Amino acid sequence: MSDRAMSMRYQDFSLESEQQALFDSFGAMLDRECSTEVVRAAEPLGFDEGLWRKFRDVGAVTMGVPTSEGGDGAGLIELCLVAEQCGRHLAPVPFVESTVASRLLARSNSAEGRAQLSRITEEGVVTTVAVLSSSDGEPQLIPAGAVADAVVAPYGDELVVARSPKAPELIKNMGTAPLTFQALSNYSERVALAVDARAGDLFSEARLEWKLLTSAALVGLGQSALRLAVDYAKERTAFGVPIGSFQGLSHRLANAHAELDAVRMLSRKAAWFADHEPEGAAPLILMAFLTATRASLEAATATIHVLGGVGFTLESDAQLYFRRVKTWSLAGADLARDLNDISATRFTPGASAVPAATGAAR
Amino acid sequence: MNFGLVEVDEPTQKFWNEVRDFLDSVEESVVEHEWKTGDGVNVELYRQLGERGWLMPSLPVEEGGIDATPLQCAILTKELHLHRIPLNSYSNTMQVDAIIRAYGTPELLAEVIPGVARGEVRFCLGYTEPDAGSDLASVKTRATKDGDEWIVSGQKMFTTTAHYAHYALVLARSDPTLPKRHGLTTILVPLSSPGIEITAIHTMGVERTNMVFFDDVRVVDRYRLGPVNQAWTVMANALKIEHGMGESSSAHYDVDGGLNFTRTLALTLDAAVEWALSEESAGRRPIDDVLVRNKLAEIATHVELGRLPSGPVGRVLSSEFLIKDTADLIDLIGARSLIARGEPGAVGDGWFEYAHRFAQGTAIYGGTTDIHRSMIAEQILGLPRSRAT
Numbered sequence: 036m037s038d039r040a041m042s043m044r045y046q047d048f049s050l051e052s053e054q055q056a057l058f059d060s061f062g063a064m065l066d067r068e069c070s071t072e073v074v075r076a077a078e079p080l081g082f083d084e085g086l087w088r089k090f091r092d093v094g095a096v097t098m099g100v101p102t103s104e105g106g107d108g109a110g111l112i113e114l115c116l117v118a119e120q121c122g123r124h125l126a127p128v129p130f131v132e133s134t135v136a137s138r139l140l141a142r143s144n145s146a147e148g149r150a151q152l153s154r155i156t157e158e159g160v161v162t163t164v165a166v167l168s169s170s171d172g173e174p175q176l177i178p179a180g181a182v183a184d185a186v187v188a189p190y191g192d193e194l195v196v197a198r199s200p201k202a203p204e205l206i207k208n209m210g211t212a213p214l215t216f217q218a219l220s221n222y223s224e225r226v227a228l229a230v231d232a233r234a235g236d237l238f239s240e241a242r243l244e245w246k247l248l249t250s251a252a253l254v255g256l257g258q259s260a261l262r263l264a265v266d267y268a269k270e271r272t273a274f275g276v277p278i279g280s281f282q283g284l285s286h287r288l289a290n291a292h293a294e295l296d297a298v299r300m301l302s303r304k305a306a307w308f309a310d311h312e313p314e315g316a317a318p319l320i321l322m323a324f325l326t327a328t329r330a331s332l333e334a335a336t337a338t339i340h341v342l343g344g345v346g347f348t349l350e351s352d353a354q355l356y357f358r359r360v361k362t363w364s365l366a367g368a369d370l371a372r373d374l375n376d377i378s379a380t381r382f383t384p385g386a387s388a389v390p391a392a393t394g395a396a397r
Numbered sequence: 398m399n400f401g402l403v404e405v406d407e408p409t410q411k412f413w414n415e416v417r418d419f420l421d422s423v424e425e426s427v428v429e430h431e432w433k434t435g436d437g438v439n440v441e442l443y444r445q446l447g448e449r450g451w452l453m454p455s456l457p458v459e460e461g462g463i464d465a466t467p468l469q470c471a472i473l474t475k476e477l478h479l480h481r482i483p484l485n486s487y488s489n490t491m492q493v494d495a496i497i498r499a500y501g502t503p504e505l506l507a508e509v510i511p512g513v514a515r516g517e518v519r520f521c522l523g524y525t526e527p528d529a530g531s532d533l534a535s536v537k538t539r540a541t542k543d544g545d546e547w548i549v550s551g552q553k554m555f556t557t558t559a560h561y562a563h564y565a566l567v568l569a570r571s572d573p574t575l576p577k578r579h580g581l582t583t584i585l586v587p588l589s590s591p592g593i594e595i596t597a598i599h600t601m602g603v604e605r606t607n608m609v610f611f612d613d614v615r616v617v618d619r620y621r622l623g624p625v626n627q628a629w630t631v632m633a634n635a636l637k638i639e640h641g642m643g644e645s646s647s648a649h650y651d652v653d654g655g656l657n658f659t660r661t662l663a664l665t666l667d668a669a670v671e672w673a674l675s676e677e678s679a680g681r682r683p684i685d686d687v688l689v690r691n692k693l694a695e696i697a698t699h700v701e702l703g704r705l706p707s708g709p710v711g712r713v714l715s716s717e718f719l720i721k722d723t724a725d726l727i728d729l730i731g732a733r734s735l736i737a738r739g740e741p742g743a744v745g746d747g748w749f750e751y752a753h754r755f756a757q758g759t760a761i762y763g764g765t766t767d768i769h770r771s772m773i774a775e776q777i778l779g780l781p782r783s784r785a786t
Binding site: 285286290308312319371378 | 398400401402403405410413417471475479649650651652670673674684690693694695697698701702703705706709710711713714767770771773774775778779780781782783
């Protein structure tokens, strides 16, 4: 909104040279290690153990953990850059979930959190976070749950780490993601990290970080899908000309590019706020997530369309992108509620009278 | 990356206060004048801005500026936007000014340039014609050489702010035997020349624009900008020049979505939020309705998204958002949003029905959104060209 405050902000999207190097080196590593053949071979579990080991070897698994807890202390900008590359390559590794979970464990500032963190840093176990969680006893979809032997989740008044000797079973899903469908009571052990309001705050923050990193991953996914469509539209001819010369196709791809380009800027801006002025970050993160789900879906949908019948076959890589959009965003993960939260923060700050749009409050 | 608050030192704050106070004092009458006329400029204010050195503030004092820092330039831009000062004539003038500085002879520069920063000389763009809009290279206005003079003959259309401009930058066909875009020349035509007639065209968006007729208008050769038959190169360079108050040098400041139509969308959102928070019926305000909250949140999201990219991407997104959201808001607010400004019962003093009308033009002027989509497809994505040259 326009405001009459006599203040000015910088608007500078340029990356520091270290950030650019991080982005480029992850891109190069994934170009090497994560072709779409690798992505296909990792299905249906949606997990490549070798690639995850590689992520551990290069320090990606703990880069977001504060240095005081044995990590590299990377900020959300850097983590978003890595997530974008993961999205671009459809990397079958739980980078987003694991990063969010380990940062949450560190923030809990508890012995239990530290114990689980050291399992991550020293033993390499995968820990995830049940971002959809809203009630206790019912089975719930847990992202990366089928490759994680521990999940951070709200449980009653507590925020707990739930563990089981081995990761629960995969539940087959559209995006061949390592989802599981489990009640927390099925995990053999639960230890509390925090209780009451603090548990709620920690979890809300983790959900925001998951949405932010997922927005970056979806932007990467959308850009790769679009690249596939553009390359095809240059080569494929119909009526004697490349199909990319038809505005019916090229303008749809131009629109998809425009949206993705803007969403990438918004996602990075949101990451900057999350790192530097977290009190103002929430609406930007929700907006980035909302628009990333839409822009990446349109890119993937347009790609299938541009590739024609070929794009609809399982042989085509177009389907790899398309099937993951809704899955990575967990079918939008409460977009209507996000809109309501944006509205409440922006237009009626501090007004507790605004009722939640759906279901229970976070 | 940096989106932090800029530290404003004392002299800069003093400058800011001065700008704010001055614009506060003129805002009401200037905005009212623009509602009435759609002129795209307030000549008296324009002169006052020039007098203060605020039109081209980054220039040295002796050239009509105030030696302004990039931050001061950004402040000026932000304040002009905030106070809804009409800037059409200003941005046209800045575009032509840059071309003159790049291509004009020392003699021409000495004649026209000193008055620009002082607010005494304004330019308009004589590109579009009745039969040449998106396909600009098909212009028919002729420029025929006769000794040391050009004879300009033809018709320009949608020549916005021509009625308060001193010169028009005219794109004219100088050699009809050459292929389309190779036979064009740019000439700065003094609008006081005999043979020029300017008539008004009024748009649905409360803008006055013009038809300009050139009937054998004689212009001395020194008003030519760039080489004969090379207008396309001159124009291509002109497109690279960001119009506006030193915005290229203040690109790292957030001047409130100033580069595209998102600014209008932000004003529309402000008006909608005001409606949602204040109108009351049976003890409930619109904001208490989740459907209203979610629609406003959608639009706030478009404002945040549309303000970020510049160039063709920003152009396409901001125009599409404005068109869609102004229509949706009328549905959301209901029939009373159709009541015109100044009438009893008007919501937001008629802003919504105005913005809905205004929005339609944003997909057309300065090159349609389809032209910009083709630019994205061809120049950014590398897709093959869709049109004959």
